[in-house]
Amino acid sequence: MNHFLSLIKPNLPEESRFYWQSVQMREEASAFMARIEGERKFVCLEIVSPSRLFDDFAGDIRKTPKGRLKICPLTHANAEALRKWFSFTRPVPFGRSGMSLGLGDRLGLASPGHLRLLAHEKNVRPVLAQQSVRELTLTERTFGDVIDAASWSVFQEGYTLGFGADGDHLKTAAEVREALTEGCSMITLDCSNEIDNSIIELSSEEITTRYLALPAAARQGWETRYLGKQFPLGTGEVHFEATDLQAIVVVYHKALAFIKEVFYSLIQPRGDVDFEISIDETLTSTTPEAHYFVAQELTREGVEFTSLAPRFCGEFQKGIDYRGDLVQFEADLKVHAEIADHFGFRLSIHSGSDKFSVFPLIGQYTHGRVHVKTAGTNWLEAVRVIAQTNPFLYRQMHAYALEHFAEAKKYYHVSTDLEQIPHLESLTDKELPILMDRDDSRQLLHISYGLLLTAKNQVGVPRFREAMFQTLNDEEEHYAQALVRHIGKHIQLLHANR
Numbered sequence: 001m002n003h004f005l006s007l008i009k010p011n012l013p014e015e016s017r018f019y020w021q022s023v024q025m026r027e028e029a030s031a032f033m034a035r036i037e038g039e040r041k042f043v044c045l046e047i048v049s050p051s052r053l054f055d056d057f058a059g060d061i062r063k064t065p066k067g068r069l070k071i072c073p074l075t076h077a078n079a080e081a082l083r084k085w086f087s088f089t090r091p092v093p094f095g096r097s098g099m100s101l102g103l104g105d106r107l108g109l110a111s112p113g114h115l116r117l118l119a120h121e122k123n124v125r126p127v128l129a130q131q132s133v134r135e136l137t138l139t140e141r142t143f144g145d146v147i148d149a150a151s152w153s154v155f156q157e158g159y160t161l162g163f164g165a166d167g168d169h170l171k172t173a174a175e176v177r178e179a180l181t182e183g184c185s186m187i188t189l190d191c192s193n194e195i196d197n198s199i200i201e202l203s204s205e206e207i208t209t210r211y212l213a214l215p216a217a218a219r220q221g222w223e224t225r226y227l228g229k230q231f232p233l234g235t236g237e238v239h240f241e242a243t244d245l246q247a248i249v250v251v252y253h254k255a256l257a258f259i260k261e262v263f264y265s266l267i268q269p270r271g272d273v274d275f276e277i278s279i280d281e282t283l284t285s286t287t288p289e290a291h292y293f294v295a296q297e298l299t300r301e302g303v304e305f306t307s308l309a310p311r312f313c314g315e316f317q318k319g320i321d322y323r324g325d326l327v328q329f330e331a332d333l334k335v336h337a338e339i340a341d342h343f344g345f346r347l348s349i350h351s352g353s354d355k356f357s358v359f360p361l362i363g364q365y366t367h368g369r370v371h372v373k374t375a376g377t378n379w380l381e382a383v384r385v386i387a388q389t390n391p392f393l394y395r396q397m398h399a400y401a402l403e404h405f406a407e408a409k410k411y412y413h414v415s416t417d418l419e420q421i422p423h424l425e426s427l428t429d430k431e432l433p434i435l436m437d438r439d440d441s442r443q444l445l446h447i448s449y450g451l452l453l454t455a456k457n458q459v460g461v462p463r464f465r466e467a468m469f470q471t472l473n474d475e476e477e478h479y480a481q482a483l484v485r486h487i488g489k490h491i492q493l494l495h496a497n498r
């Protein structure tokens with residue numbers, strides 16, 4: 001390394017920071033990441049001339065006594081070259097076994113911290129890129145931007161164990177096509193547009209009427225397959241009463257057709273991609289019968305899916321702990337986990353940020369064969385770092401979020417009570433970070449990420465986006481440590497009962 005250092009150091013500005021764990025040697029060139037004049041760059045050193053690796057990246061060339069050095073910006077074209085040369089920077093699917101964590105990173109700055117943690121938690125695999133179309137719109141990014149950020153981060157951290165990229169909560173075939181084209185290794189198909197939620201307002205006669213309007217042959221098939229039978233599970237069984245079956249069919253039949261169509265037109269032809277079915281955005285929790293029915297019907301149709309997200313009882317609000325009856329949750333989870341085991345797919349837990357009181361149960365009943373999605377909490381840890389290191393900026397952001405609360409609330413279901421949030425003027429700078437430990441202020445800042453990141457110039461303050469990036473880049477070590485601690489707590493609790 002010393003020899004290497006002596007080759008490059010004299011050719012870069014003195015205050016440059018090197019990410020040593022990133023150094024990769026190839027026969028013809030070496031490559032690594034560095035922060036040069038405040039910005040992260042990919043640097044390439046030509047050893048044998050001409051080097052195809054060296055030529056594949058675009059950047060500024062500097063001659064050194066021993067060869068040529070190229071300093072490259074983290075553009076999309078360079079990210080493509082990176083993925084071509086270093087296979088571990090390409091997203092990969094994880095299949096139906098093991099534990100993985102969705103680590104949605106709205107800023108594109110969180111992955112180094114996540115990877116530092118997971119380098120020591122080798123049985124937990126990271127889905128680093130994980131964004132829904134809504135999140136992309138709110139943060140003005142594309143799937144490609146998000147995957148690029150993940151690729152640069154795994155390279156920077158020298159993480160070669162593989163990461164996933166999830167096109168999250170995709171609602172149409174067009175969105176799925178786009179996510180696959182841009183390189184996602186996982187698709188989460190959100191069936192909420194095809195799920196008939198109106199059923200909770202219907203009488204049983206109305207449900208029967210709707211059911212009877214469906215084609216006779218299809219009804220015959222469902223009734224033969226499900227009525228008068230028992231479906232054994234680990235410790236219990238599922239069976240269907242005629243009225244339950246009718247209701248389940250009315251709610252899910254369109255969703256099943258949609259899933260099948262997406263699978264056969266887009267997922268199967270592409271192959272080698274994780275396919276998650278999301279039925280969690282419903283008004284009521286998913287019953288074991290409904291879960292079993294969906295899994296069984298998809299399996300019968302030959303739809304291969306790797307994970308499924310039911311809606312659990314209680315509340316999985318963004319960025320705060322579980323709210324609900326833990327005894328009921330445990331019973332509910334047990335059956336859902338048994339259904340997943342029966343069919344061999346993984347259970348997926350959405351809105352998994354900060355659900356500390358239920359993680360031990362989740363780890364226990366899924367036997368660690370589970371996917372847990374987090375996103376908001378990674379953003380909130382960034383906000384915490386800002387509150388700790390740049391109180392002036394935090395105060396501006398907080399005030400802006402308060403002012404635009406009604407707008408932010410349109411996108412998320414939260415129970416935030418603004419009255420419970422202490423007035424900013426009553427807190428000293430040192431006290432500001434406590435706001436990130438309280439549910440109401442956490443949710444306020446959580447749901448405002450899109451508004452903050454896209455806010456136009458405020459009077460007398462730089463645009464939040466640039467100011468936040470500046471602070472978080474200056475404090476990159478601090479942010480990484482915060483994530484190691486906070487996501488580490490998630491993992492520790494998921495393993496607690498195992």
Ligand SMILES: [Zn+2]
Pocket residue numbers: 169278280281309350351
């Ligand atoms: Zn979800």
